[in-house]
Amino acid sequence: MKPYKMITKFALPVLAIIAIAGCTKLNENLGSTLTNGQVSSALGASGTGLLLSAAYADLGGPLTGQDQLFSLMENSTDESLVPTRGGDWDDNGVWRVVHNHTWNADHGQVTGVFNALNKINFDATNVLGFNPTAGQAAEAKFIRALALYYLLDLYGQFPIRNPGDNLLLAPVVKSGADGAAFLISELNAALPNLPASNGSDLANPNACRVLLMKCYLQQGTWTNRAAPTFAAADMAQVIALGNAIISSGKYSYAANYFDNFNATNDASPEGIFRYVNTSGVGANNSGITARWNMTLHYNSYTPANPNAGWNGFSTIGDFYASFNTTAKATAYGPTDTLYDGRLGGRNYQNSKTISGINPGFLVGQQFNEKGVAEVDRKGAPLAFVPAIASDMKEQGTNLEVTGIRVIKYVPDYPQYQGNAGNDLMIFRYADVVLMVAEAKLRTGDAAGALTMVNQLRAARNAAPMAGPLLLVDPVAPSTSSATGGNVDGPNSLLAERGRELYWESVRRTDLQRFGVFLKPWQYKPTDDPKNLLFPIPNSSLAANPNLKQNPGY
Secondary structure (H helix, E strand, O other), X not given: OOOXXXXXXXXXXXXXXXXXXXOOOOOOOOOOOOOHHHHHHHHHHHHHHHHHHHHHHHOHHHHHOOOOHHHHHHHOOOOOEOOEEOOEOOHHHHHHHHHOOOOOOOOHHHHHHHHHHHHHHHHHHHHHOOOOOHHHHXXXXXXXXXXXXHHHHHHOEXXXXXXXXXXXXXXXXXXXXXXXXXXXHHHHHHHHHOOOOOXXXXXXXXXXXXXXXXXXXXXXXXXXXXXXXXXXHHHHHHHHHHHHHHOOOOOOOOOOHHHHHOOOHXXXXXXXXXXXXXXXXXXXXXXXXXXXXXXXXXXXXXXXXXXXXXXXXEEOHHHHHOOOOOOOOOOOOHHHHHOOHHHEOOOOOOHHHXXXXXXXXXXXXXXXXXXXXXXXXXXXXXXXXXXXXXXXXXXXXXXXXXXXXXXXOOOXXXXXXXXXXXXXXXXXXXXXXXXXXXXXXXXXXXXXXXXXXXXXHHHOOOOOOOOOOXXXXXXXXXXXOOOOOHHHOOOOHHHHHHHHHOOOOOHHHHHHHOOOOOOOEOOEOOOOHHHHOOOOOHHHHHHOOOOOOOOOO
């Protein structure tokens, strides 16, 4: 995507609606109320379209913010954590408790995500009440289903109100199997009416198929979190939907893995559904740029020192090591990147000469665009190290450099203070392939699953897996500091999903579906079954009596 392209596509829809209504005579009398029909007539088709644009715009906050969906989906897993470094990133411990699963019902991120997703729920439902076209209604249902999918996955329940419901009554709440059935029904109803001409920046038929695949794959987990089940009929649906996408001929693997995340990724052959980055000026404070600012050091980009990054998010050594499927020890250095192209660490589209930052995992001494070794704020070498204090509170001399950093989205330099071109990838072709492979493996076609996985690995410059392909590797990685930490064992489909989809807000969902979310891993030695669900925020319980607090909170 070129900078500023489509920046106004979803901009200011509510103000535009007010302007339209303000130019229309509504004949409202004192003490009267306007019906949906009256307002719909006043707004017309363009007004309903603006309501739909508002629903699309809602996706930006919860999906791009580092303290929103990303945090709950990634920091709660083995893929990411935010250590406290001196006085930085402490925030009363909110980041650390997400990683070690000690949150409560008043946690700011737990509350914020619940509220943000329900705003999408509300605004998408609002579209349905104002005489939308069949296509508009289908798009609104898809957007709403996406928000409800995340609510059901994270919190185990969601409130739902349809047009015409009595507004004096609290919204009904759906959970478990009932919630899954509702989502599947809504998506199947929307699918035939989604415009085939819609690109990956809008709700489209294949995006709907991907979300349906996720619902069928996750349905048995939502019904029984402690012991997920996988009905053959559900797996057959996953395979059929995925094969329809694969056989369409519309998608293929990108020439380079990081083409999916660069400033022109609107042209990626893997993009099925993406959020167009529309963050405003000062993009170092909002939007997609958070994806690199949140992990880079303050001095990582020389022209912006000492404000090049926020020096926060990291990954753990065990997850990094999962990319190495050989018997040779991981070196935590440049040679590791030869194991798997998704580790990055190689010059990409002149990234080395523009900023010195190569996409992928940053470990060891860092260099700027001139090849000069960088230093931290105290003048010590800026060399990222895998080790992090066991309590995630860094106080030593290396407190600014602990933790392997992750650059999934290629920084759009030198477009630093403007609107970065990268769009957020929500659904990608590679995920479709891996979901089909998983459904095949769960229904006995291990050979077919392995073939699909190795085709993907070949595209990522990674050696083929010899097989047999496992769901979860029972052997703990040799570097693990936690007993039974098999979530990072490299020879499994779970590990392959991690290698392909790291930092794409799916890891928590995967760990739960594969039955290992409660396993110990680095910096999370113990767990409690209640943590299979996040708590319903106390403020939401007070507002809707139909919501029920999840067990254990």
